Amino acid sequence: MILTFQFAPRRWAADQSTAKDPGHPVYNSVPGRYVNRIGHGTYSIDNKTYSTELNDGTNTLHSGTNNWSYRTWNATSATNNSITFTVRDEANSEKGMPGLVLANVTYSVDGDEWSIKMDAVSPNVKSRSSDTLPPFVV
Numbered sequence: 001m002i003l004t005f006q007f008a009p010r011r012w013a014a015d016q017s018t019a020k021d022p023g024h025p026v027y028n029s030v031p032g033r034y035v036n037r038i039g040h041g042t043y044s045i046d047n048k049t050y051s052t053e054l055n056d057g058t059n060t061l062h063s064g065t066n067n068w069s070y071r072t073w074n075a076t077s078a079t080n081n082s083i084t085f086t087v088r089d090e091a092n093s094e095k096g097m098p099g100l101v102l103a104n105v106t107y108s109v110d111g112d113e114w115s116i117k118m119d120a121v122s123p124n125v126k127s128r129s130s131d132t133l134p135p136f137v138v
Contacts, residue, residue, distance in 0.1 A: 030105055031062035032091055032120065032131045033097050041096070045126050050097035064090035064095050068103070082108035090127075099125035 038060040053064035062069070073085035078137045084106040091099050103120035120129045 029119070030073075030087075030103070030131060032068040032087075032103055032129065033101055034060075034063045034128050035130045035132045039062050043128060045098070045128070050096045050098060060096075063097065066095060073105075076104070077106075081110060082106055097127060099123075099127040101127055101129060103129075103131065 004038055025130070037056060038052050041054045041060045042049055042060055044050070052060040053066075055061055055064050068089070071087050071089075073087045075083060076086040077084040084104055086102065086104050089097070089101040089103065091097075099122040101120050101122045106117045106119070108115045108117070118131050122129065122133055
């Protein structure tokens, strides 16, 4: 079973049906374009340095405050056992991330097996990408 709610043991919603953690909104979502921290909010590609939004002290966490977990993903394909969602991330929409990125995530079920396939492409320029989906499985 995949829990599709935000979990944090320290704060529960008033009706006790879902947990909330405003400081970590990426549970059970795709927090792209870059997962984890970018130290000191800077990185380089081909000797060009990019500065990103600092949202975790002196670091950038999960691409800042406009990461993919806040975006509307479009359902672009569906079959009897799978569904694909797509997000279009324009250049610099994530404050310091160059180039257009097109990303897809496909959820599939085959018998008792559930799988997730993710891909992302930057068709115009080199851009950082590190994607994941941190589900809570019980």
